[in-house]
Amino acid sequence: MSMIQVNELKKSFGSEAALRGISFEVGKGEIFGLLGPSGSGKTTTIKIMTGEFKPTNGDVNVNQFNFRQFGKNEYVGSLGILSDKSSLYDRLTVKDNLELFRKLYNAPKGSVEKVLKAVGLEDEMNKTVSKLSKGMKQRILLCKAVIHRPAILFLDEPTSALDPTTTERIHDMLEELRDDGTTILLTTHNMDEATRLCDNVAFLYQGVIQDSGSPSALRHKYKRNEVHLTYRDGTVKTTDRTEDNKAALENVLFNEDIVDVRTDFPTLGEVFKKVTGKELV
Template identity: 60%
Template sequence: MKTIVKIAELRKNFGHEQALKGIQFEIKSGEIFGLLGPSGSGKTTTIKLLTGELDPTSGSLEVLGYSSEMFGRTEYLEKLGILSDKSALYERLTVADNLELYRKLYNTDKEKVDEVLEAVGLLDQKNKRVSKLSKGMKQRILLCKAVLHAPPLLLLDEPTSALDPNTRERIHEMLLKLKESGTTILLTTHDMDEATLLCDNVAFLHGGIIKETGSPEDLRNKYKRNVVHIKYASGLIKTIENSSENFNQIQEALFDQNLIEMHTDFPSLGEVFKNVTGKELI
């Protein structure tokens, strides 16, 4: 697979504060890569470095064959779709007028406006003024704006933060369809359930340092414990090491009429993050 994003020993300082402390990772063509961590971990700083909004203190960035010195070029920016905390719409214009402005800017086909609106379930809202839309609808329109010109790389900074479950599901469906079409996506989030659902690979970013990388499934397997959790009707929960020495005890529990639930330890991605960093993801 072709490497789309390559970051090596990337550092970013703001005065005496080190926001990024030598991170490195790669993103392959057509994958969804999750940069995961709590607020203040360095996720947004990384996005701003990739868009050229910030310059690195040291280290190297290469995106779509462009080095960071070339990130200001129009030809580079045209290859990106960006959704960040600075993304905005013209509130007094209609949905269609907002997207038409960007369609003309990128010289894409006129049909693309209806196409992206249909993808997020807002085609029937195209003639509504943006100021009349809910926050969730506006977020979907911002995503439409980011993908309107069919960029090969999407940089999405917390695209579903604070959205309702239905809107979040709509956006998830759209991102998975974009992946199927070959779009590469860098997604920053602190929602580990979202990352488990969407991402092919993830990196745990904490305190400006990448603590762990891998696929969600591989990381969950790597940090699982060899134990069995047993829950009884009384509310009692037992945790027993899954070993031959405890075979009789586990078998006895299996046939106990008061047994409610029995399962091996398979941590969530959030639990793995806590295991790796020693911190809750908040």
């Protein structure tokens, strides 16, 4: 079942085209990564899906709502959103902030404690938000986005400014939501994050999807049939993995001067660079 359907979506701001006709689908209970450098159209795509922008051309359907219906309360109530415009009430405590949104979305009692525990902030619930660090506020904003267990979750750089341990806890939370049926669309510059979390990704560059697929399939698609050999003295040699080199490669396993053997299996960031010629920053 498709929860997000985007067909030939275009968006222009005056004479500047931000999206030039992108198409993709996201299934129920899938984490989909929209990956690209700053200015590629990622945030514009999310803002169209959340009703902030209207498409210039094309069609968008989310959770069986067409983009013309994105202002309806039923649609808004089915979403969780973490974006650069997400905010909290600085003068209220963490608990009061989240209780406000729990009641607004009619989430069960105990939801506040549950989401705070998931991000490791259960001991901070009585702190005033203005006294929290940037990383803590980011975690509270995520709690706000997921407190009602939304059908669709839009995350724009969800783990920016977070330390590795907290990022790991956020990843665990997102995977739990995914396993419970929440559909997640996220943007990130962290390719390790995308490789771990995303069932499928799309490379968005200059308003066009350059390629898409699962992280594993894309990495295999762009790998070269090479083997990299590191010798004890630090020398690195590369050889083709071909039938002609079979005997030499078999001998590598018993060569004590070789300390590391690696095939050319590119990271997702390296694949993006191969596809676009640009670094993913």
